Amino acid sequence: MTAPGWERRAAWGLGVLAVVAPIVAPNDYWIGVMARICLYATLALGLNIVVGFAGLLDLGYVAFFGIGSYVYAFLASPHFDVHLPFPLALLVTTVVTGISGILIGAPTLRLRGDYLAIVTLGFGEITYLLLINGDRPINITNGTNGILSIDRPALAGLVATRNMDYYYLFLLFLGLTLLVSVRLRDSRIGWAWQAIREDELAARAMGINTTVAKLQAFAMGASFAGIGGSFLASWQRSVFPENFLFTESINILAMVILGGAGNLLGVVLGATLLVALPEVFREFQAYRLLVFGLLLMVLMIFRPQGLLSFQGRREAESDTAEAPDEVTEARA
Amino acid sequence: MSWADILQILPQQLVFGLALGTVYGLIALGYTMVYGILFMINFAHGEIFMIGAYLGWWVFALLLQAKVGGLHPAWVLPLMLVHAMVGAGILGVCLERFAYRPLYLRGATRLGPLISAVGASIFLQNAVMLTQGARMKVYMTSLLFPWSWRIQVAGVSISALVLVMTASAILMMWGLHLLVQRTTLGRSIRAVAEDREMAAIMGVNVRRVIAATFFLGSALGGAGGVLVGLYYTQIDFFMGYSAGLKAFTAAVLGGIGNIHGAMLGGIVLGLVESLAVTFINPAYKDVVAFAILILTLVFRPSGILGESVPESEKV
Amino acid sequence: MLSLTDVVTHYGPIRVLKSVTLEVRAGEIVCLLGGNASGKSTTMKTILGVVRPTAGRVEFEDQRIDGLPTESIVRRGISLVPEARRIFGRMTVWENLAMGAYTRRAAPPGELAEDRERVYALFPRLEERATQLGGTLSGGEQQMLAIGRALMARPRLLLMDEPSMGLAPVLVDQVFDIIQTINRQGTTILVVEQNATVALSIASRGYVLQNGRIVVHDTAEALLRADHIRRAYLGEEGER
Numbered sequence: 001m002t003a004p005g006w007e008r009r010a011a012w013g014l015g016v017l018a019v020v021a022p023i024v025a026p027n028d029y030w031i032g033v034m035a036r037i038c039l040y041a042t043l044a045l046g047l048n049i050v051v052g053f054a055g056l057l058d059l060g061y062v063a064f065f066g067i068g069s070y071v072y073a074f075l076a077s078p079h080f081d082v083h084l085p086f087p088l089a090l091l092v093t094t095v096v097t098g099i100s101g102i103l104i105g106a107p108t109l110r111l112r113g114d115y116l117a118i119v120t121l122g123f124g125e126i127t128y129l130l131l132i133n134g135d136r137p138i139n140i141t142n143g144t145n146g147i148l149s150i151d152r153p154a155l156a157g158l159v160a161t162r163n164m165d166y167y168y169l170f171l172l173f174l175g176l177t178l179l180v181s182v183r184l185r186d187s188r189i190g191w192a193w194q195a196i197r198e199d200e201l202a203a204r205a206m207g208i209n210t211t212v213a214k215l216q217a218f219a220m221g222a223s224f225a226g227i228g229g230s231f232l233a234s235w236q237r238s239v240f241p242e243n244f245l246f247t248e249s250i251n252i253l254a255m256v257i258l259g260g261a262g263n264l265l266g267v268v269l270g271a272t273l274l275v276a277l278p279e280v281f282r283e284f285q286a287y288r289l290l291v292f293g294l295l296l297m298v299l300m301i302f303r304p305q306g307l308l309s310f311q312g313r314r315e316a317e318s319d320t321a322e323a324p325d326e327v328t329e330a331r332a
Numbered sequence: 333m334s335w336a337d338i339l340q341i342l343p344q345q346l347v348f349g350l351a352l353g354t355v356y357g358l359i360a361l362g363y364t365m366v367y368g369i370l371f372m373i374n375f376a377h378g379e380i381f382m383i384g385a386y387l388g389w390w391v392f393a394l395l396l397q398a399k400v401g402g403l404h405p406a407w408v409l410p411l412m413l414v415h416a417m418v419g420a421g422i423l424g425v426c427l428e429r430f431a432y433r434p435l436y437l438r439g440a441t442r443l444g445p446l447i448s449a450v451g452a453s454i455f456l457q458n459a460v461m462l463t464q465g466a467r468m469k470v471y472m473t474s475l476l477f478p479w480s481w482r483i484q485v486a487g488v489s490i491s492a493l494v495l496v497m498t499a500s501a502i503l504m505m506w507g508l509h510l511l512v513q514r515t516t517l518g519r520s521i522r523a524v525a526e527d528r529e530m531a532a533i534m535g536v537n538v539r540r541v542i543a544a545t546f547f548l549g550s551a552l553g554g555a556g557g558v559l560v561g562l563y564y565t566q567i568d569f570f571m572g573y574s575a576g577l578k579a580f581t582a583a584v585l586g587g588i589g590n591i592h593g594a595m596l597g598g599i600v601l602g603l604v605e606s607l608a609v610t611f612i613n614p615a616y617k618d619v620v621a622f623a624i625l626i627l628t629l630v631f632r633p634s635g636i637l638g639e640s641v642p643e644s645e646k647v
Numbered sequence: 648m649l650s651l652t653d654v655v656t657h658y659g660p661i662r663v664l665k666s667v668t669l670e671v672r673a674g675e676i677v678c679l680l681g682g683n684a685s686g687k688s689t690t691m692k693t694i695l696g697v698v699r700p701t702a703g704r705v706e707f708e709d710q711r712i713d714g715l716p717t718e719s720i721v722r723r724g725i726s727l728v729p730e731a732r733r734i735f736g737r738m739t740v741w742e743n744l745a746m747g748a749y750t751r752r753a754a755p756p757g758e759l760a761e762d763r764e765r766v767y768a769l770f771p772r773l774e775e776r777a778t779q780l781g782g783t784l785s786g787g788e789q790q791m792l793a794i795g796r797a798l799m800a801r802p803r804l805l806l807m808d809e810p811s812m813g814l815a816p817v818l819v820d821q822v823f824d825i826i827q828t829i830n831r832q833g834t835t836i837l838v839v840e841q842n843a844t845v846a847l848s849i850a851s852r853g854y855v856l857q858n859g860r861i862v863v864h865d866t867a868e869a870l871l872r873a874d875h876i877r878r879a880y881l882g883e884e885g886e887r
Contacts, residue, residue, distance in 0.1 A: 115629050
């Protein structure tokens with residue numbers, strides 16, 4: 001499913017806007033918000049591969065986010081006294097997180113939709129518990145204290161210090177991940193994912209190795225989270241287990257679903273809305289999650305295909321009564 | 333801890349595990365009944381359990397506030413339970429009617445209802461937090477069940493609370509068993525779960541049966557909330573999350589959709605959990621439930637007693 | 648008693664029933680014949696309200712029932728013995744029969760016991776297996792249970808969807824004998840069948856459905872005699 005023409009032009013337009021945006025931003029705080037949008041958009045694109053492309057409902061995506069952040073922290077902080085240069089740390093983190101995707105995805109291969117969701121949820125929880133209890137008996141994660149004083153990103157002598165630096169760095173990688181996502185979507189593996197999403201049995205019958213394809217989806221999705229995690233770690237310059245609670249998984253999932261699972265621009269839009277709107281409505285911060293939950297319910301009833309997606313509604317059209325042989329015969 | 337220490341506390345822990353396990357089973361019934369009839373996981377069931385706990389607390393707090401004398405569990409407990417069960421039941425029916433029915437009537441994929449359920453879960457959690465406060469509430473259990481009320485059995489000290497809790501859970505599960513096996517409503521629930529279309533052709537009002545199932549499952553979850561509240565003495569808006577996942581594990585362990593499975597799964601989970609807590613770091617208690625869940629789903633997805641899912645639903 | 652007039656039924660965009668007009672009078676046995684994919688199942692589902700017709704009328708005892716929910720259609724006295732039996736495998740024989748009487752659950756238990764006795768009289772094997780789970784019965788026994796279950800509702804009109812399917816010839820004869828008995832006891836019957844010969848041997852009239860349309864309508868003897876009709880529309884070679 002290649003993007004219609006207007007989508008591509010919209011993407012370029014938005015890209016140009018994004019590059020000049022800091023000039024019109026009211027203050028540094030808002031540049032920070034824009035940086036966060038880019039970070040979450042990257043994460044959402046990663047989850048989109050798993051949920052949107054391959055149709056695997058992952059409720060524990062935060063696990064990859066957490067793994068990515070902590071691995072980066074291990075590689076670029078005083079904690080283990082390892083200080084890899086930024087590009088190398090980023091690369092290693094991405095790869096390691098990608099591998100964790102394979103490890104976590106492996107047990108889920110034979111599971112149905114809702115069970116897969118719960119198991120991934122479980123893994124998300126286990127990851128959190130490991131992070132928070134990871135200081136006993138030997139200290140790996142430093143438990144609730146987190147890891148501090150993480151190195152700033154440095155590229156070719158330039159060190160990121162202001163929000164604007166981080167913004168352009170994240171924006172660059174967001175662009176790269178978008179590009180990769182587009183390539184993936186239109187590639188053979190992308191078609192395989194789509195086939196699996198629509199009807200796994202039929203996909204297998206067509207000769208698609210669903211096991212490998214699903215693992216690839218998890219690996220790619222996780223590696224994007226690895227990038228996101230590196231960003232969080234190097235921007236916040238600290239990581240704590242509290243950064244990686246279940247609600248964060250749902251947060252990112254909502255971005256994907258709100259925008260339209262499978263639709264790249266939609267996913268970015270979803271991330272933008274769900275990061276920016278709570279900022280706009282700061283006074284209602286307390287109600288944020290409440291509205292959030294309501295939003296999910298309402299979305300599923302009225303627009304399950306998300307804001308920008310053009311597909312999905314037809315899944316909802318099916319009759320509840322089983323179609324008899326006459327129908328399949330007539331269709332043949 | 334030395335082996336002698338472990339052996340000494342083991343019987344006690346097993347008793348607690350068994351007691352808690354019956355309550356897990358009670359809550360698990362909510363998941364299994366809904367799954368059996370709609371093939372969806374009511375992710376918000378944990379929140380229904382939590383609200384049941386709050387309802388029971390509220391009744392008790394009212395009694396205390398009105399300075400009602402002669403508080404005795406014989407009448408206070410049923411009062412709390414009835415309130416919690418009816419409230420939770422109604423909440424479950426509303427959830428089904430407004431959040432789920434529009435989805436499954438449309439024949440939407442199973443992921444739609446699941447996401448909606450997650451939304452409902454978050455909504456309910458925060459609704460309670462915003463209206464009841466983020467701090468925990470305390471169940472003044474000792475006012476109902478003095479610490480002195482206990483018996484000694486084979487070196488294990490069992491409090492009256494634990495006995496009553498277990499007895500209540502078992503009684504309710506047995507009641508459900510009777511309802512499902514012997515009554516017309518129970519038969520119609522089983523018929524709808526097995527073959528919805530055929531049940532409709534028999535003249536069953538499928539929508540009403542589904543609503544009744546939600547009511548029953550949620551009521552039991554609410555009752556579980558009261559019992560857990562009494563046992564742990566503190567409740568908060570977040571307690572539904574881990575309790576819900578444990579109950580779900582119990583349901584899957586026993587065989588999702590299978591009512592006897594839920595009861596069995598609860599007891600097994602309770603026992604294994606108490607064993608784990610004795611031998612391994614108690615901080616990882618919750619991990620035990622998740623580990624069991626993942627292991628079950630990967631190696632024996634139909635559970636101990638086997639799923640009660642018609643052939644058409646199996647992938 | 649039952650009449651369909653110009654009924655059109657769709658499944659999504661596909662028009663399965665293009666124009667179906669048929670009539671069943673009280674006391675009759677009428678059969679609806681046709682090959683695979685002719686629309687027989689959809690006709691049954693339309694009558695029962697499981698599917699709504701897009702056009703046309705379905706009337707039962709002079710009242711329109713198209714558009715009504717299944718539950719109320721069934722309550723008016725129509726029962727179905729479905730294709731492939733579809734008994735509740737996880738319930739006992741007794742419980743299946745109880746479910747059959749669901750629409751009469753308010754009736755005094757004495758009446759229900761009577762009906763059960765009547766079913767057992769027709770099918771002694773079911774009485775033997777009363778406490779066994781439906782899923783453990785043989786194909787033939789399941790067919791008996793499906794019929795018995797439908798009878799428990801004391802239907803005025805009994806719909807039967809391919810009762811001969813998957814049964815050995817000996818059993819088929821037995822089943823159709825029983826259908827005749829039920830009819831003689833006062834139940835009107837509409838049988839949908841692929842096995843035209845057997846069905847026509849007990850029916851008074853027959854309709855032939857092809858591609859969602861009624862193409863032939865005549866008395867059973869006429870249809871049995873007309874070899875060319877049988878061969879053309881029903882795909883049978885000569886007599887069985």
